[in-house]
Amino acid sequence: MSTILELPIETYAGPVEPDWCPGCGDFGVLKAVKTAAARAGVRTKDLVVVSGIGCSSNLPGYLHAYGVHSLHGRAVAVASGIKLANTDLKVVITGGDGDGYGIGIGHFIHAMRRNLDLTYVVMNNQIYGLTTGQASPTTMKEHRTKSTPRGNVELPINPIALALVSGATYVARGFSGEPGHMAGLIADGIQHKGFALIDVFSPCVTYNHLNTYPWFKERVYKLEDRPGHDSTQVAAALEKSFEWGDRIPLGLFYRDEQPTYEDSEPALKQGPLVNQKLEVDGSLFQSLIEEFL
Amino acid sequence: MNEITVGIGGAAGDGLDKTGDTLAKTAARLGLHVCAYNSYQSVIRGGHIWLRVRLGEQPLHSHGDHLNALIALNQDSIERHAPEIEAGGLLLYNADRLRLDLGLREQVRSVPLPVAELTRTLGRVQPIMQNTVALGALFSLIGLEFDVAAGVLADTFRHKGQGVVDQNVGLLRAGYGYVREKFAPIGPRWNFTRTRRPFITGNEAFAIGAVAAGCKFYSAYPMTPASSILHWMAAHGERCGIVVKQCEDELAVANMAIGAGYAGVRAMCATSGGGFALMTEAVGMAGMIEAPVVIIEVQRGGPSTGIPTKTEQGDLNQVLGASQGDFPRIIIAPGDTADCFRTVVESFNLAEKYQLPVIVISDLLLSEHPQTIEPDDLSARVPIDRGQLVTEWNGDNGPFKRYAFTPSGISPRALPGTANAEHVAPTDEHDEEGILISDVFANQAVRRKIAEKRMKKLDLALQELPAPRLLGPADAEATLVGWGSTRGVIAEAIQRLAAAGLRANQLHFKYLLPFHAREAAEILARCRRTIAIENNSTGQFARYLRGETGHAVSEKILKYDGEPFEPRLIAEQVKAILEGRPRRLDVTEAEAREIAYHYLRTRLSEELRPGRLERLSGDGQGEPLWLVEIINRDSGHKQGELRIGAETGSARSWRPNA
Numbered sequence: 020m021s022t023i024l025e026l027p028i029e030t031y032a033g034p035v036e037p038d039w040c041p042g043c044g045d046f047g048v049l050k051a052v053k054t055a056a057a058r059a060g061v062r063t064k065d066l067v068v069v070s071g072i073g074c075s076s077n078l079p080g081y082l083h084a085y086g087v088h089s090l091h092g093r094a095v096a097v098a099s100g101i102k103l104a105n106t107d108l109k110v111v112i113t114g115g116d117g118d119g120y121g122i123g124i125g126h127f128i129h130a131m132r133r134n135l136d137l138t139y140v141v142m143n144n145q146i147y148g149l150t151t152g153q154a155s156p157t158t159m160k161e162h163r164t165k166s167t168p169r170g171n172v173e174l175p176i177n178p179i180a181l182a183l184v185s186g187a188t189y190v191a192r193g194f195s196g197e198p199g200h201m202a203g204l205i206a207d208g209i210q211h212k213g214f215a216l217i218d219v220f221s222p223c224v225t226y227n228h229l230n231t232y233p234w235f236k237e238r239v240y241k242l243e244d245r246p247g248h249d250s251t252q253v254a255a256a257l258e259k260s261f262e263w264g265d266r267i268p269l270g271l272f273y274r275d276e277q278p279t280y281e282d283s284e285p286a287l288k289q290g291p292l293v294n295q296k297l298e299v300d301g302s303l304f305q306s307l308i309e310e311f312l
Numbered sequence: 313m314n315e316i317t318v319g320i321g322g323a324a325g326d327g328l329d330k331t332g333d334t335l336a337k338t339a340a341r342l343g344l345h346v347c348a349y350n351s352y353q354s355v356i357r358g359g360h361i362w363l364r365v366r367l368g369e370q371p372l373h374s375h376g377d378h379l380n381a382l383i384a385l386n387q388d389s390i391e392r393h394a395p396e397i398e399a400g401g402l403l404l405y406n407a408d409r410l411r412l413d414l415g416l417r418e419q420v421r422s423v424p425l426p427v428a429e430l431t432r433t434l435g436r437v438q439p440i441m442q443n444t445v446a447l448g449a450l451f452s453l454i455g456l457e458f459d460v461a462a463g464v465l466a467d468t469f470r471h472k473g474q475g476v477v478d479q480n481v482g483l484l485r486a487g488y489g490y491v492r493e494k495f496a497p498i499g500p501r502w503n504f505t506r507t508r509r510p511f512i513t514g515n516e517a518f519a520i521g522a523v524a525a526g527c528k529f530y531s532a533y534p535m536t537p538a539s540s541i542l543h544w545m546a547a548h549g550e551r552c553g554i555v556v557k558q559c560e561d562e563l564a565v566a567n568m569a570i571g572a573g574y575a576g577v578r579a580m581c582a583t584s585g586g587g588f589a590l591m592t593e594a595v596g597m598a599g600m601i602e603a604p605v606v607i608i609e610v611q612r613g614g615p616s617t618g619i620p621t622k623t624e625q626g627d628l629n630q631v632l633g634a635s636q637g638d639f640p641r642i643i644i645a646p647g648d649t650a651d652c653f654r655t656v657v658e659s660f661n662l663a664e665k666y667q668l669p670v671i672v673i674s675d676l677l678l679s680e681h682p683q684t685i686e687p688d689d690l691s692a693r694v695p696i697d698r699g700q701l702v703t704e705w706n707g708d709n710g711p712f713k714r715y716a717f718t719p720s721g722i723s724p725r726a727l728p729g730t731a732n733a734e735h736v737a738p739t740d741e742h743d744e745e746g747i748l749i750s751d752v753f754a755n756q757a758v759r760r761k762i763a764e765k766r767m768k769k770l771d772l773a774l775q776e777l778p779a780p781r782l783l784g785p786a787d788a789e790a791t792l793v794g795w796g797s798t799r800g801v802i803a804e805a806i807q808r809l810a811a812a813g814l815r816a817n818q819l820h821f822k823y824l825l826p827f828h829a830r831e832a833a834e835i836l837a838r839c840r841r842t843i844a845i846e847n848n849s850t851g852q853f854a855r856y857l858r859g860e861t862g863h864a865v866s867e868k869i870l871k872y873d874g875e876p877f878e879p880r881l882i883a884e885q886v887k888a889i890l891e892g893r894p895r896r897l898d899v900t901e902a903e904a905r906e907i908a909y910h911y912l913r914t915r916l917s918e919e920l921r922p923g924r925l926e927r928l929s930g931d932g933q934g935e936p937l938w939l940v941e942i943i944n945r946d947s948g949h950k951q952g953e954l955r956i957g958a959e960t961g962s963a964r965s966w967r968p969n970a
């Protein structure tokens with residue numbers, strides 16, 4: 020049934036090599052994003068990758084595609100504007116846990132509630148990498164970081180649960196240690212019509228010595244490997260989203276088809292805004308003026 | 313010239329807006345010019361609302377400061393405003409509910425309306441329908457045609473059915489007919505041209521301007537006094553093909569608009585000072601990634617939440633200083649309602665041509681007051697300049713350089729979707745291709761050249777923008793310097809000064825950034841005496857002018873009480889300056905009365921009101937005093953005395969009758 024044309028992954032090779040620390044989880048995400056775009060057949064001219072600020076947010080610069088490397092926390096808002104302006108574009112947001120679940124959490128929640136057709140890949144390393152190792156909104160309790168020398172006292176945010184209760188229509192979790200699996204989740208997210216969150220465990224090898232590759236490898240399992248998880252049921256997904264500790268699920272938690280924001284926006288009925296002529300119709304303009312007479 | 317100013321006083325919920333609108337539209341349909349100002353409060357019900365509607369045969373540039381007829385909808389309005397009615401004027405009120413128990417000026421006539429009796433045959437009459445009876449009486453007395461007013465009512469109430477239309481026209485006729493037999497009219501002999509002019513606010517003109525300019529994306533978060541743009545856009549977005557997005561906060565508002573601008577549509581957003589503060593980081597982003605966006609900042613009384621429903625020009629420092637670092641931005645302050653339309657059209661062109669944020673700075677007065685403008689002030693055919701757009705790129709010529717170093721500083725833009733021109737627009741410092749130079753690739757030379765490239769765009773923009781001009785006699789004794797919304801009221805004050813034999817001229821600024829420093833300095837050097845007039849408390853523009861030109865204004869006339877300037881105040885202050893009289897910040901009698909009202913409302917009782925005021929030289933506490941007699945509203949008996957410091961404005965003591 021698929022008419023998708025797969026493209027070679029080199030199509031998306033960016034102009035410069037990443038300057039991430041060797042071993043950083045974000046390398047796996049970069050590769051997965053390219054693979055996913057190739058698998059989804061998104062042409063580079065139609066792909067816009069929007070990020071905020073952080074190590075992870077440098078990702079668009081390592082791709083061959085359009086991109087906006089925006090402000091810390093604002094990627095989702097910028098991406099929303101781009102998508103509404105040109106619905107023909109595939110808009111993928113890439114950023115960090117601080118960027119999306121901390122300073123930008125307002126936009127994150129509201130974008131999900133709107134069900135805009137966006138794909139959001141969060142490189143969740145449970146730390147602020149770029150600013151050299153402070154606690155992030157997903158840092159585990161009691162974890163000692165530069166800003167929590169006596170251990171973090173705040174509860175971490177649960178992004179999967181948050182997405183489920185906020186109206187996201189595609190909610191998944193990947194792991195940099197499983198780039199192929201993650202690429203599949205992102206590719207499906209890109210093809211999903213509606214807001215897709217792919218939260219990714221992307222270890223920071225330099226500043227997070229708790230949530231390391233081995234730490235995750237011991238714990239993660241794939242939902243699809245365990246029969247019984249029904250990803251069409253939000254209640255089941257919510258229950259799974261609280262599984263944390265010895266066993267941590269990866270894969271697709273939830274997926275649902277719902278009308279997107281774009282579908283219900285009357286001004287988009289004529290097609291993408293960017294294709295509409297600027298000159299206003301004379302009789303329409305006159306009818307607007309009549310209201311003031 | 314023939315003109316009349318009507319005041320309508322009441323509380324929120326009394327239906328002043330509709331009443332004022334019917335009056336204004338009737339006059340406008342007859343071909344009169346109209347300028348109105350509504351002094352309202354930040355409450356949904358209650359509070360004091362004071363609407364003034366000025367009508368005249370010549371173009372009006374402010375709501376003026378006359379009061380010829382007052383429609384009082386509550387007792388409070390009689391108390392506060394009846395004494396202000398000028399000789400030959402009228403006071404209209406519902407005699408069933410209100411009473412006149414204070415003296416009017418000489419030759420002011422009171423027109424009590426027996427509303428219940430007049431409307432007995434008109435079905436169930438809602439309280440706010442008394443307004444229409446009063447309007448009918450007013451139209452008869454000031455000589456506006458009944459049929460035209462009835463037509464306005466019919467248009468207003470048509471959607472509610474013929475019954476409602478008939479009832480309202482009946483109310484109008486009841487008032488019209490009643491006074492006809494009993495009172496001589498005061499209206500001038502109007503010459504009705506019947507030229508139909510739009511009656512419109514600055515915010516509506518912004519919105520219509522955006523439609524004409526091809527705006528396709530509008531985002532906002534509700535904030536007075538910018539919200540009426542959102543309301544207009546929301547009501548008309550579908551018809552006009554504009555996506556109108558109410559966002560979660562102003563951070564989203566600005567960032568979405570910039571995203572839309574980057575993707576290639578004309579995008580606009582608007583807010584007031586507090587919202588703009590949240591947008592500031594995004595303003596810098598637009599400058600850095602060179603994305604076009606138009607942001608309207610409608611100032612209200614600050615600081616902080618301030619006085620949401622009052623006007624001020626207090627955000628100039630904020631827009632000039634918004635966001636970190638040096639980046640190009642254009643700031644324009646339209647001078648009147650028609651200019652709001654032109655400014656938005658121009659702003660979209662500048663934003664796209666120079667690929668930067670354009671900030672339009674307005675204020676509550678300009679954005680919310682309605683007035684008539686000329687029919688051709690609003691046109692569907694406006695110039696549209698999208699700047700340099702690359703629609704095709706052959707990758708064989710090398711990668712597309714989004715930020716190419718060019719002599720003008722303008723680098724042709726490629727929108728996402730364009731083949732072979734893929735690039736990243738980064739807020740980190742970058743090279744010609746958009747590749748970061750902020751981390752391991754940091755490079756001083758590239759940094760210097762790209763910083764220069766960005767800023768160079770403003771040199772070109774400055775050449776394109778019209779320089780300020782001195783209006784009025786070159787040899788004037790004083791030059792009145794202003795910016796933005798005060799243009800008309802300053803011009804009117806100059807006419808009043810001229811009538812009093814004083815020669816003043818006007819130097820008014822619309823284009824604030826980039827700034828015509830050389831041209832302004834040349835003009836200012838030839839002025840005898842310069843007086844800055846600003847609706848803020850520190851003279852923000854005067855300080856900016858000094859920074860740009862080295863010219864320190866001789867004097868400042870500043871107003872920061874929440875209300876707009878009126879011509880008389882400016883003229884009086886200029887006169888005092890020219891005559892070398894000291895200008896003092898003492899509490900005036902009218903202000904002492906308002907302070908007393910506030911004290912009574914918050915500390916004593918609404919049953920009391922201020923009576924006579926007397927200024928005493930002092931009570932030994934270091935300042936002169938206002939002694940305010942406090943009387944009972946119903947009985948008129950004196951209940952005690954309130955003492956108010958005539959310098960500090962402090963409510964010093966309340967002494968009830970022994």
Ligand SMILES: Cc1ncc(C[n+]2csc(CCOP(=O)(O)OP(=O)(O)O)c2C)c(N)n1
Binds near residue numbers: 118144149155
């Ligand atoms: C408004 C603002 N505040 C703070 C910063 C500094 N800052 C840059 S990145 C960052 C945190 C990044 O954390 P995260 O999003 O998790 O990305 P990571 O580096 O871990 O991939 C902070 C606080 C900034 N750039 N802007």
Ligand code: SF4
Binds near residue numbers: 043045074075223225
């Ligand atoms: S600091 Fe951490 S997140 Fe940043 S590049 Fe290095 S490993 Fe990756």
Ligand SMILES: [Mg+2]
Binds near residue numbers: 142143144146148
């Ligand atoms: Mg992080």
